[in-house]
Amino acid sequence: MAGAPPPLLLALLGLAALAAAGATNAAGRKTVGVYELRKGDFSVRVTNWGATLTSVVLPDSKGNLADVVLGYDTIAEYVNGSAYFGALVGRVANRVANARFVLDGKVYHLYRNDGKNALHGGKRGFSKVIWTVKEYVGSGDSPYITLYYHSFDGEEGFPGDLDVYVTYRLSGPYELSLRMNATALSRATPVNLVNHAYWNLGGHGSGDVLRHTVQLLASRYTPVDAGLIPTGAVAPVAGTPYDLRAPTRLGARLRLVSGGKAGVYGYDTNFAVDGEARALRKVAAVRDGGASGRALELWADQPGVQFYTGNFLAGVKGKGGAVYGQHAALCLETQGFPDAVNHPNFPSQIVRPGQVYRHNMVFKFSF
Template sequence: MKMARALLVALLLVSCFVALGLSGRADAAAERKTVGVYELNKGDFSIKVTNWGATLMSVILLDSRGNFGDVILGYDTVAEYMNGTAYFGGLIGRVANRIANARFTLDGKTYRLVPNDGNNTLHGGHRGFDKVVWTVKEHVAGGSSPFITLYYHSFDGEQGFPGDVDVHVTYQLSSPHVLSVRMNATARGKATPVNLAHHAYWNLGGDGSGNVLGEEVRLFASRYTPVDASLIPTGRMASVAGTPYDFRTPAAVGSRIGGLLSRGVNGYDINYVVDGRGLRPVAVVRDGASGRAMELWADQPGVQFYTANGLSGVRGKGGKVYGHYGALCLETQGFPDAVNRPSFPSQIVRPGKVYKHDMVFKFSF
């Protein structure tokens, strides 16, 4: 099995290519056999995406002094993403976040998943959607609204999940400096949980510029879902008032994190209950040194706020070394372990029904 996996990776590495500047509809048969890097450009705003894991590799923006910078962490090559374990920029699925004890019961049948986080399943298992080759359906590199649409067919029984699922994600740039990420998934044949998430590591000062403890964050969330020692929700939804989780008014990340460290918690890694419904504001992040700001809108019930607590000496783009608190993640999502928590919003998609998840990032400098 290990030899077969090594051979597959080797073949993918040989077939990798850079597909910069291409446009129009890609040939699906060819794309299934190749892994590429695709660029979208809109004036002084650009991104790169690879169809390995539908991964966002870079987001290039000006700062207030007119200097360009990449505001997400990651690697220089697709090969490094293939071997990486940090989920940099990946499209997470079939079910993002944690499922307790790697199992759930649906319509009277118990499904056993692949445990990859102690006894739990994290981010879809050992081979989640961020570790597969997606098909490039369409790529328009420039113009008024450049975009790329990627497709993946998840088969019945993949990592233990029931039913076939057809998944699409579109990355699109628009004015003035807006990045949209639109996800959808259609269940085929069987009911199944679906909870997709985008796992970019943001540092508005630029990747490798240091920690994000000085970045100012506002979260439009008055409640969060407390967790146990293995980061599985207890089932409660608690008020953030009077806790280190309260970012209802803008505050530097470092101004609150001490309250966690004093409890033996090494940083933020928690799901917030986003106020309101539909496409609505989720978070605002500002970096004083660069003058960059990012506003996030989304339509999901929750958002995982993570301060890259697990990074330690990770070598990234240009040989930069990423450390603790070197970025922050804002992963809009359904609630963790929702499939085992009837009190949480359901993430079950019935046959023929479509799961949808929209995110909008608005940048300024």
């Protein structure tokens, strides 16, 4: 952290929890903290527990500041939570059918943590480990933090050693960029990293997002079965409730989409983003339909985006005493297609030794 001011240590993990998380070794104890990046009245906070985005604070149309991502007050709650609030998810985000895949003729079995499937990297995915802070500059023209994690061969069943980096940066006025890369060191492996921030542009405790309008620049999507596993088809959105190519108020649509379980509705869907994959392009636009006037554009270079509308949130105690209910936020997780390792027709997520996986996102806010 050369040249950086001391980190803003807003919360520390209890010693018992650190030990349980494997944070101790002969050389000492890793520190878990929360680090602030600030540029005027725009600020974000990141913790090296799970490389997690814990807050994004910006003005509304009247200059009032609010935090627009859901989260918790303490690191211990992130350790114990199951909603993946703000986390950097991997080694393979989303679902892998039957928690298995075949690569170069060998069968690999993963940890089953979603029924018979693997979800978001398994029981101890990248969102449930301590990352190393490599660089931190909290203020100035382009504040940033770079975090590093080494994933070992066989972790959660995945093959090969993997070096992973993520940089959060305030890259422009009211602009937050994420740069992720991962280098395969020893064996071929699937890699699909996502940021799992939950957005509510009215403020994290302002209620549901049914008045938000959403536009996704995606002409196709990947239908799923009852277990939310892709069928292998890549279908047109035209004439379906998945057609969000024009700005659409969520309240008018959510009940038209099954959430995957009885009585649950809303989007939990991968969309195939239009345009050339691996090129930075506009993916989505969101606007608060309430008084704040806040809006965001998401730009990214991945083939897909998982659009999730908080269908399974139910009475989750969040920051500042807020309670998050169903549809309290939405997620826009740019990604490779879910279960790509089991669908040869999907864009490949395999990274071979010496190759580098890259994933770039830019959130552009206005008000």
